[in-house]
Amino acid sequence: MTTEKHSFDTLCGTISQLRGKNGCPWDQKQTPQTLKKYLLEEMEELIEAIANNNEKQICEEAGDTIFLLILLSHIQAEKGNFTISDVLDGINKKMIRRHPHVFENVIINNEVALRKQWEKIKLQEKAEK
Numbered sequence: 001m002t003t004e005k006h007s008f009d010t011l012c013g014t015i016s017q018l019r020g021k022n023g024c025p026w027d028q029k030q031t032p033q034t035l036k037k038y039l040l041e042e043m044e045e046l047i048e049a050i051a052n053n054n055e056k057q058i059c060e061e062a063g064d065t066i067f068l069l070i071l072l073s074h075i076q077a078e079k080g081n082f083t084i085s086d087v088l089d090g091i092n093k094k095m096i097r098r099h100p101h102v103f104e105n106v107i108i109n110n111e112v113a114l115r116k117q118w119e120k121i122k123l124q125e126k127a128e129k
Contacts, residue, residue: 019078
């Protein structure tokens with residue numbers, strides 16, 4: 001886990017430098033709107049790599065996708081909207097909330113019950129918004 005955290009922090013630092021004063025002109029000019037096409041392209045490439053069962057390419061395309069998602073979060077942080085920590089905390093809380101059969105004492109006996117539980121939780125989340 002320490003290595004993963006170090007790698008994540010290193011990538012975030014790289015993105016900060018790319019967006020910084022002496023950074024890369026391409027990275028500096030990116031906006032959420034300009035990143036849309038790159039996100040779509042990288043997701044398509046990732047899906048193709050998965051379809052081809054090409055682990056090396058999956059790793060590379062997953063990296064490209066993660067880079068863009070962290071870059072997007074960095075841009076939002078620059079605007080004061082949210083940080084990558086907000087993104088990570090939000091998805092972690094959501095996954096824990098949506099898996100009470102793992103993180104609480106809820107017993108699920110089959111996939112049908114699991115699906116019903118998932119849909120019920122999603123409906124509750126939408127109602128709360």
